[in-house]
Amino acid sequence: MLFEKNLLGLDIGSQSIKMVDIAKTRTGYELKAFGLGLIPSECIVDKDIMDSETVVDTVKNLRENLKIRSRGTASAISGHSVIVKKAELPLMSEAELRQTLLIEAEQYIPFDINDVYLDSFILGESLERSDMMDVLFVAAKKELVDDYASAVRNAGLKPMLMDIDVFSMETMYEVNYPDAPESIVALVNAGASMININVLKEGMSIFARDISMGGRQLTERIQREFGVSYERAENIKTGANIEGIDLEKINYIFKMAAETYVQEIRRTLDFFLSTMVNENIEKIYLSGGSSRIPGLVKLLEKQMEIPVEKVNPFNNIKWDDRVFDPEYMAYIAPQMAVAVGLALRRADYKW
Numbered sequence: 377m378l379f380e381k382n383l384l385g386l387d388i389g390s391q392s393i394k395m396v397d398i399a400k401t402r403t404g405y406e407l408k409a410f411g412l413g414l415i416p417s418e419c420i421v422d423k424d425i426m427d428s429e430t431v432v433d434t435v436k437n438l439r440e441n442l443k444i445r446s447r448g449t450a451s452a453i454s455g456h457s458v459i460v461k462k463a464e465l466p467l468m469s470e471a472e473l474r475q476t477l478l479i480e481a482e483q484y485i486p487f488d489i490n491d492v493y494l495d496s497f498i499l500g501e502s503l504e505r506s507d508m509m510d511v512l513f514v515a516a517k518k519e520l521v522d523d524y525a526s527a528v529r530n531a532g533l534k535p536m537l538m539d540i541d542v543f544s545m546e547t548m549y550e551v552n553y554p555d556a557p558e559s560i561v562a563l564v565n566a567g568a569s570m571i572n573i574n575v576l577k578e579g580m581s582i583f584a585r586d587i588s589m590g591g592r593q594l595t596e597r598i599q600r601e602f603g604v605s606y607e608r609a610e611n612i613k614t615g616a617n618i619e620g621i622d623l624e625k626i627n628y629i630f631k632m633a634a635e636t637y638v639q640e641i642r643r644t645l646d647f648f649l650s651t652m653v654n655e656n657i658e659k660i661y662l663s664g665g666s667s668r669i670p671g672l673v674k675l676l677e678k679q680m681e682i683p684v685e686k687v688n689p690f691n692n693i694k695w696d697d698r699v700f701d702p703e704y705m706a707y708i709a710p711q712m713a714v715a716v717g718l719a720l721r722r723a724d725y726k727w
């Protein structure tokens with residue numbers, strides 16, 4: 377018999393760890409619990425776990441506070457140790473692809489093949505040639521995957537599935553925007569140390585890229601400009617503590633940051649567009665904590681000349697407004713995109 381098991385979504389970000397528990401009911405999805413725990417900036421650097429004890433403790437605390445009993449967990453990695461590449465190969469079955477994977481992947485992946493875990497997906501027949509098919513390769517450094525899996529395990533959970541950030545955004549989008557009229561959309565997740573980009577065509581990923589840039593640089597800029605600690609700079613940034621702060625100066629810093637972000641996102645999307653003929657991105661969905669940078673949505677919209685919307689990962693998920701505060705939900709939603717995508721995954725296993 378084949379069972380589908382509900383998985384806990386665990387997004388281990390370099391600034392915050394997010395946990396989401398979603399139940400699949402007969403009528404759809406239902407939010408049971410979610411939470412977010414901050415970790416100090418030196419815990420995860422360039423997506424490498426430097427202080428696993430703090431990560432493990434934060435996950436344990438979250439699970440305890442949320443009173444979550446289940447253990448099976450889906451988590452994700454991203455960054456420079458993960459490569460996603462699209463390739464065109466002759467038509468073949470999944471089984472045949474698996475066999476050729478090792479030989480074919482070597483030319484697409486700039487790492488030693490022995491150091492990575494490989495996966496591949498058949499996207500479908502190639503648009504240009506009917507005897508070819510488009511295949512997506514994913515390679516992730518074993519060391520990174522193993523480190524994240526260990527952290528999950530040491531927190532008392534069972535790592536059942538390791539995804540990558542860009543694909544969990546895709547799962548989140550599929551479930552929450554099933555009737556979206558656009559053919560091509562870009563999902564852009566702006567976090568603390570990464571901007572993850574996934575361009576979907578008819579719901580399938582056709583381009584994915586991680587940019588090493590994030591809110592951390594902005595916090596460091598605030599820290600330098602005002603001569604304050606990293607923690608104080610974070611509080612200034614989120615508006616939690618702006619006592620004695622020159623508002624004009626901070627607004628100028630936000631403006632500069634938004635410009636840098638938009639420039640990077642635009643550069644990447646323009647590169648993608650240059651590889652396409654007669655295709656346009658019709659909408660951008662923005663997520664991640666850094667999507668809150670004042671003016672970012674407007675500036676991106678203006679520069680790209682396409683609509684930009686903050687994503688709502690709870691758009692198609694039921695939640696009880698007596699349990700969850702609507703105001704907080706609206707605030708936190710874009711930051712939960714990856715974690716929700718993970719919580720929507722299911723582990724199939726044979727009995």
Ligand SMILES: Nc1ncnc2c1ncn2[C@@H]1O[C@H](COP(=O)(O)OP(=O)(O)OP(=O)(O)O)[C@@H](O)[C@H]1O
Nearest residue numbers: 389390391392567568569570591614664665666668
């Ligand atoms: N109001 C705000 N204005 C500007 N930036 C904000 C605001 N709130 C949070 N951020 C920033 O969002 C970032 C955290 O976002 P997020 O939780 O998506 O990142 P992460 O998943 O921990 O990081 P990553 O995925 O890059 O490792 C931090 O840099 C934080 O300073």
Ligand SMILES: [Mg+2]
Nearest residue numbers: 389390567714
């Ligand atoms: Mg993140």
